[in-house]
Amino acid sequence: MVDGGFSTRGGVAYVDPGLRSWGQGSQPYRSATWPFARLRVGASGITVSSLFGDFRVTRTNLVSISRIGRIPVLADGVKFVRNDHDEAVIFWAFRAGTVVDELRRRAWTVEGSP
Known part of the structure; x- marks a missing residue:
């Protein structure tokens, strides 16, 4: 990455942007488990890459970034709207x-x- 960004592997779920928590009955539109997604974070943009293509977040198209928990607690996620x-995209990460x-x-x- 040009700006010395951060990169890690994880899972991904495409969900309704209004989803506030992950629990029983939560169903993604589509998902991929670890290691089939990669998160790249830079100062000017964020990209979640997976089998479904790239989901790019910029400072101009961003609505929100939030933590989201998972049941059972195998991983926590970060949701990008x-x-x-x-x-919206949830990037599931072990850390x-x-x-x-x-x-x-x-x-x-x-x-x-x-």
């Missing part, structure tokens, strides 16, 4: 805290996380 896309730290280090605001 864009203003120009009908679906979601590290992902949040790397996002904040590059001045991305993450809701619902200490």
Whole structure:
């Protein structure tokens, strides 16, 4: 990455942007497990790449970034919502805290996380 970004592998789920928590009855539109997704975080953009293509977030199309838990607790996720896309993307990570730290280090605001 040009700006010295962060990159990690994980899983991905495309969901309704209004989804606030993950639990019984939560169904993604489509999903891929670890290691079939990659998150790349830079100062100017975020990309989640998977079998379904690239989901690119910029500072101009971003609506929100938030933490989301998973039941059973195998992984935590980070949900990305864009203003120009009908679906939100959850990136599932074994170390979601590290992902949040790397996002904040590059001045991305993450809701619902200490």
